[in-house]
Amino acid sequence: xxxxxxxxxxxxxxxxEIIDAALGVxxxxxxxAAVVDEIxxxxxxxxxxxxxxxxxxxxxxxxxxxxxxxxLAAAFREAAQAGDSPExxxxxxxxxxxxxxxxxxxxxxxxxxxxxxxxxxxxxxxxDARRSVMAEVNGLVRDGITKGGEADRLxxxxxxxxxxxxxxxADSLTDWMERHPGEPPERVTVRLMNVMWVGMRNVxxxxxxxxxxxxx
Amino acid sequence: xxxxxxxxxxxxxxxxEIIDAALGVxxxxxxxAAVVDEIxxxxxxxxxxxxxxxxxxxxxxxxxxxxxxxxLAAAFREAAQAGDSPExxxxxxxxxxxxxxxxxxxxxxxxxxxxxxxxxxxxxxxxDARRSVMAEVNGLVRDGITKGGEADRLxxxxxxxxxxxxxxxADSLTDWMERHPGEPPERVTVRLMNVMWVGMRNVxxxxxxxxxxxxx
Amino acid sequence: xxxxxxxxxxxxxxxxEIIDAALGVxxxxxxxAAVVDEIxxxxxxxxxxxxxxxxxxxxxxxxxxxxxxxxLAAAFREAAQAGDSPExxxxxxxxxxxxxxxxxxxxxxxxxxxxxxxxxxxxxxxxDARRSVMAEVNGLVRDGITKGGEADRLxxxxxxxxxxxxxxxADSLTDWMERHPGEPPERVTVRLMNVMWVGMRNVxxxxxxxxxxxxx
Amino acid sequence: xxxxxxxxxxxxxxxxEIIDAALGVxxxxxxxAAVVDEIxxxxxxxxxxxxxxxxxxxxxxxxxxxxxxxxLAAAFREAAQAGDSPExxxxxxxxxxxxxxxxxxxxxxxxxxxxxxxxxxxxxxxxDARRSVMAEVNGLVRDGITKGGEADRLxxxxxxxxxxxxxxxADSLTDWMERHPGEPPERVTVRLMNVMWVGMRNVxxxxxxxxxxxxx
DNA sequence: CATGAATGAGCATTCATTCAT
DNA sequence: CATGAATGAATGCTCATTCAT
Numbered sequence: 025x026x027x028x029x030x031x032x033x034x035x036x037x038x039x040x041e042i043i044d045a046a047l048g049v050x051x052x053x054x055x056x057a058a059v060v061d062e063i064x065x066x067x068x069x070x071x072x073x074x075x076x077x078x079x080x081x082x083x084x085x086x087x088x089x090x091x092x093x094x095x096l097a098a099a100f101r102e103a104a105q106a107g108d109s110p111e112x113x114x115x116x117x118x119x120x121x122x123x124x125x126x127x128x129x130x131x132x133x134x135x136x137x138x139x140x141x142x143x144x145x146x147x148x149x150x151x152d153a154r155r156s157v158m159a160e161v162n163g164l165v166r167d168g169i170t171k172g173g174e175a176d177r178l179x180x181x182x183x184x185x186x187x188x189x190x191x192x193x194a195d196s197l198t199d200w201m202e203r204h205p206g207e208p209p210e211r212v213t214v215r216l217m218n219v220m221w222v223g224m225r226n227v228x229x230x231x232x233x234x235x236x237x238x239x240x
Numbered sequence: 241x242x243x244x245x246x247x248x249x250x251x252x253x254x255x256x257e258i259i260d261a262a263l264g265v266x267x268x269x270x271x272x273a274a275v276v277d278e279i280x281x282x283x284x285x286x287x288x289x290x291x292x293x294x295x296x297x298x299x300x301x302x303x304x305x306x307x308x309x310x311x312l313a314a315a316f317r318e319a320a321q322a323g324d325s326p327e328x329x330x331x332x333x334x335x336x337x338x339x340x341x342x343x344x345x346x347x348x349x350x351x352x353x354x355x356x357x358x359x360x361x362x363x364x365x366x367x368d369a370r371r372s373v374m375a376e377v378n379g380l381v382r383d384g385i386t387k388g389g390e391a392d393r394l395x396x397x398x399x400x401x402x403x404x405x406x407x408x409x410a411d412s413l414t415d416w417m418e419r420h421p422g423e424p425p426e427r428v429t430v431r432l433m434n435v436m437w438v439g440m441r442n443v444x445x446x447x448x449x450x451x452x453x454x455x456x
Numbered sequence: 457x458x459x460x461x462x463x464x465x466x467x468x469x470x471x472x473e474i475i476d477a478a479l480g481v482x483x484x485x486x487x488x489a490a491v492v493d494e495i496x497x498x499x500x501x502x503x504x505x506x507x508x509x510x511x512x513x514x515x516x517x518x519x520x521x522x523x524x525x526x527x528l529a530a531a532f533r534e535a536a537q538a539g540d541s542p543e544x545x546x547x548x549x550x551x552x553x554x555x556x557x558x559x560x561x562x563x564x565x566x567x568x569x570x571x572x573x574x575x576x577x578x579x580x581x582x583x584d585a586r587r588s589v590m591a592e593v594n595g596l597v598r599d600g601i602t603k604g605g606e607a608d609r610l611x612x613x614x615x616x617x618x619x620x621x622x623x624x625x626a627d628s629l630t631d632w633m634e635r636h637p638g639e640p641p642e643r644v645t646v647r648l649m650n651v652m653w654v655g656m657r658n659v660x661x662x663x664x665x666x667x668x669x670x671x672x
Numbered sequence: 673x674x675x676x677x678x679x680x681x682x683x684x685x686x687x688x689e690i691i692d693a694a695l696g697v698x699x700x701x702x703x704x705a706a707v708v709d710e711i712x713x714x715x716x717x718x719x720x721x722x723x724x725x726x727x728x729x730x731x732x733x734x735x736x737x738x739x740x741x742x743x744l745a746a747a748f749r750e751a752a753q754a755g756d757s758p759e760x761x762x763x764x765x766x767x768x769x770x771x772x773x774x775x776x777x778x779x780x781x782x783x784x785x786x787x788x789x790x791x792x793x794x795x796x797x798x799x800d801a802r803r804s805v806m807a808e809v810n811g812l813v814r815d816g817i818t819k820g821g822e823a824d825r826l827x828x829x830x831x832x833x834x835x836x837x838x839x840x841x842a843d844s845l846t847d848w849m850e851r852h853p854g855e856p857p858e859r860v861t862v863r864l865m866n867v868m869w870v871g872m873r874n875v876x877x878x879x880x881x882x883x884x885x886x887x888x
Numbered sequence: 889c890a891t892g893a894a895t896g897a898g899c900a901t902t903c904a905t906t907c908a909t
Numbered sequence: 910c911a912t913g914a915a916t917g918a919a920t921g922c923t924c925a926t927t928c929a930t
Contacts, residue, residue, distance in 0.1 A: 032893060032929065054355050056272035060921065070895045075922065112452040137353060139270050185416060189435055192412020193405035200404040204397070218449045219405055223439035233434050236328045276904060286912045288906080297904065464908065464914060486787050488704035492900065502916045504902080513900065544884040569785055571702050613852070620848040621841035621867055628840020632833060650881050651837055655871035665869050667862060668760040708925065718891050720927080729925065 039077050042067045043091055046084040051130035055085055055142050085134075085142075086149045092131035093153035099124045100160045110167055114221070117164040119213045122194050126201055126209045136195055162187040165224075186224055193220065255293050258283045259307055262300040267346035271301055271358050301350075301358075302365045308347035309369035315340045316376040326383055330437070333380040335429045338410050342417055342425045352411055378403040381440075402440055409436065471509050474499045475523055478516040483562035487517055487574045517566075517574075518581045524563035525585035531556045532592045542599055546653070549596040551645045554626050558633055558641045568627055594619040597656075618656055625652065687725050690715045691739055694732040699778035703733055703790050733782075733790075734797045740779035741801035747772045748808040758815055762869075765812040767861045770842050774849055774857045784843060810835040813872075834872055841868065 033041075045067035049058045060081055064071045078084045103120030107113030125132045135157065140147040166183040197212060249257070261282035265274045276297055280287040294300045319336030323329030341348045351373065356366040382399045413428060465473075477498035481490045492513055496503040510516045535552030539545030557564045567589065572579040598615040629644060681689075693714035697706045708729055712719040726732045751768030755761030773780045783805065788798040814831045845860060 035893090038893090052355075052357055054270060054272060054357070056270060057358065059919090069893095071921090072895060072923075073893080076894085081921065109452060115451055133355070137355060139349070139353060141268060141270065141273070181420070185413070185431055186435060188412045188416040189409035189432065192408040192410070194408070195412065196404045196408020197401070200401060214449070214451060215401055216405065217451075219402060219439035220435060221439070221449050222447065223435035223437070233430070233437050235331055235430060235433075236325060275902090287904090288912060289910085291905070292911090467914090470914090484787075484789055486702055486704060486789070488702060489790070491898090501914095503900090504916060505914080507901065508915085541884060547883055565787070569787065571700075571781075571785065573700055573702070573705070617845070617848060617863055618867060620844045621864065624840040624842070624844020625837035626840070628836045628843065629833070632836040636829070646881070646883060647833055648837065649883075651834060651871035652867060653871070653881050655867035655869070665862070665866050667763055667865075668757060707923090719925090720891060721889085723926070724890090 035077070038067075038069070038073070042069070042074055042077055042084070043087050046078075047088045047092065047130045047134060050085060050088055050138070051133040055081075055138055055146070060084070082143065082145055085146055088131075088134050089146075089149050089153045092128070092135055093156055095128075096121070096124050096131065096135065097156055097160050100157075100164070104164055104167075111221075113167065114164050115213075115217060117161075118190070118194075118217065119210065121161065121191075122197075122213045122216065123209050125194050126198055126212070129198065132195065132198065136191075158184075158187055158191065161191055165190070186220075190216075190220055251293075254283075254285070254289075255303075258285070258290055258293055258300070259303050262294075263304045263308065263346045263350060266301055266304055266354070267349040271354055271362070276300070298359065298361055301362055304347075304350050305362075305365050305369045308344070308351055309372055311344075312337070312340050312347065312351065312373055313376045316373075316380065320380055320383075327437075329383060330380050331429075331433060333377075334406070334410075334433065335426065337377065337407075338413075338429045338432065339425050341410055341414055342428070345414065348411070348414065352407075374400075374403055374407065377407055381406065402436075406432075406436060467509070470499075470501070470505070474501070474506055474509055474516070475519050478510075479520045479524065479562045479566060482517060482520055482570070483565040487513075487570055487578070492516070514575065514577055517578055520563075520566055521578075521581050521585045524560070524567055525588055527560075528553070528556050528563065528567065529588055529592050532596070536596055536599075543653075545599065546596050547645075547649060549593075550622070550626075550649065551642065553593065553623075554629075554645045554648065555641045557626050558630050558644070561630065564627065564630065568623075590616075590619055590623065593623055597622070618652075622648075622652060683725075686715075686717070686721075687735075690717070690722055690725055690732070691735050694726075695736045695740065695778045695782060698733060698736055698786070699781040703786055703794070708732070730791065730793055733794055736779075736782050737794075737797050737801045740776070740783055741804055743776075744769070744772050744779065744783065744805055745808045748812065752812055752815075759869075761815060762812050763861075763865060765809075766838065766842075766865065767858070769809065769839075770845075770861045770864065771857050773842050774846055774860070777846065780843070780846070784839075806832075806835055806839065809839055813838070834868075838864075838868060 042063070046058075046063045048066060049063045053059070053062075058081070060071055060074060063084065064074045067074065074084065078087055099120045100117050104113045104117035107116045135150075135153055138150060140150045162183050165187050193216060197216065201207060201209075201212060258279070262274075262279045264282060265279045269275070269278075274297070276287060276290060279300065280290045283290065290300070294303055315336045316333050320329045320333035323332045351366075351369055354366060356363040378399050381402050409432060413432065417423060417425070417428060474495070478490075478495045480498060481495045485491070485494075490513070492503055492506060495516065496506045499506065506516065510519055531552045532549050536545045536549035539548045567582075567585055570582060572582045574582075594615050597618050625648060629648065633639060633641070633644060690711070694706075694711045696714060697711045701707070701710075706729075708719060708722060711732065712722045715722065722732070726735055747768045748765050752761045752765035755764045783798075783801055786798060788795040810831050813834050841864060845864065849855060849857070849860060
């Protein structure tokens, strides 16, 4: 950046730095608008190094998507493992997911907001990443809500539906957070659970909302 | 395009056709990747005409955003007006919103998925559009949930929070719908209400979810 | 070039001018070293026009190869048609070929000297062009030498061999001509016939050269 | 490359290996398209070594041209020395030349096919090399054909003309050979003599081919 | 002696935008 | 009103060449 003049770094370190820089630029500008020169500048190296390490702009993008989707999925699994009860595990997992989305804005934007219309390889990679993240949430939802009996179990489709709603809500709430800087991520998580979990639970209990009828 | 050879159209009609074309292209490709040539082709006119009508690529984009955000907001208001009870109005409004998001994929993508980092004018326009849409939902949520008494009223912040969650969930569920083509939008709306409304209502009643404690 | 400021030319004319320019640059520099900017400058237009008309550097090259190989083959056929006897037709054909090679140095260099290692499409195009030129010479050689009887006919292989020798000799002699500016192409043609035709004819007559034996 | 790990080689040997590699790459790709990295890889050493030994890409090319033109000229001289009669010497010399061209494809391509438009130093070197090779052939032709008497002697110009024709024919026939793998180089040499020598000899004897006249 | 790490400069290609008709 | 023709200004990518070790 500023001070790093002609440092000789081992490949693995440099590579991570480049991916860091790329993530920031792709997130801020989008795939097409991102300029490799800017990534190189941000990484404190010259463009040819970027190409030596990651091969192409597409390679840069794919590297970002891969690394970040793995990080996100890992954050999930680790948090969810720590819980005692299913509810706790879901809460912990959602908290981790939400914290990740809130903190690693760049990662999330690249993973979720980039339109998957950038050529076959990229579209595939994005699709894979999203699938893997969604699968993690989906698993949490199913495990969390299932209270043991077979009857409690939400069907595959239901869980998927809820997972999408959750992920979408969390995503959108990152915007909300930016306009409410005072709110700590934990409170946001609780609030989201407030709205979503109760609904999910009641759904299980059979308390289902029905469309109101027009007054006769 | 197909049959439209050298038609003489009134300014207003032609302009709408151009915006239609632009919307499709911006949605499919994203702002940067969108190519004005393609928009002109799709509109069945030459590029200079596009520039004559909308001035610039940025002008095209802004026109899309303005028109679609107005349409979306209008769909809201109209649907919400028709309801008898607050709950009904919320349901109708959400249904309209959801139907719009599901049906007008292009509009929604341009309105919500485009990163607002494409220059000052565009960023402003996108921000405005999102604010206006969110305000509409926000109003519905406040009206819908407030059952009359002052005590029932969710605070400004709460409503905004819920509105964000709703919009995000709905957005994300458009992806879900694409993978479940059999589900009609109405069922998706009901399902979303299933999860969200019950939660929202219970929140009002005071039944608040609390983070589970670790076993001592 | 110099005076052509912002001329509006019909596509077909401009296209030929661009190919003219490209031919000169490819000939002078070789495919890789050729710079599209130089071609554009030489054609008196901007680079985007070049791409609009011929699509790519490869497209430029292929257009050159196609046009020039057709011109060369046509020059052949026309000249050879005019002759009365086979010998005359061969002489006329060779003269035309030789005049073409000598006059259109650029065409010949692009057709014959460019290494066929520039990617599949180009290699194929070059190979096709060479084959077509060689086939023309080959046909002349066979027709020219064949004096009617079946016995006189050189086999396919022989004709091909002779054609290669002829073409190579003519090619090489263009260098010689550049160092002997006084020699008119006609004299060079005669000289080449002097050496080659007599050999070819004698071969037919059975007067075959045999390797000299070492003195015992 | 394969087994050569960190071998310590004397300068002269390593240098030859580098030139070997360079020759292959320059021949296959042409000067511009040749990439120094590939040369270094092929030589089994790192790029800085290449630069240490030969100084620059241009230096590599010049080294190739020098070494190969000397080899070719030497092959000539040696073969021509062994002959008893002038005819025998010419035949032997041409055979050597032809064998060289056919066998050392790379050398010949670099020497003869590379466009001499790559900068002053290279152009000069290529020109020198070609001149020296051509001088050798020229000498053979003059010596070979001259049967003693002054009258038999072809003029300087004639010999040069014939030399160019010979070299060009031989060059072109290397292409022919690639499509007729069964033909041994010796037969090709004989065949070439068949066509060329008889013509050359007859020219000396005064049997000159004259352009056929149109039928009156 | 030998190399992994690094870069300045160049080139093919694209695209928003504007004239001349 | 409408368009074909044209371009300036990027941007992705490559390559000869050089340090620091």
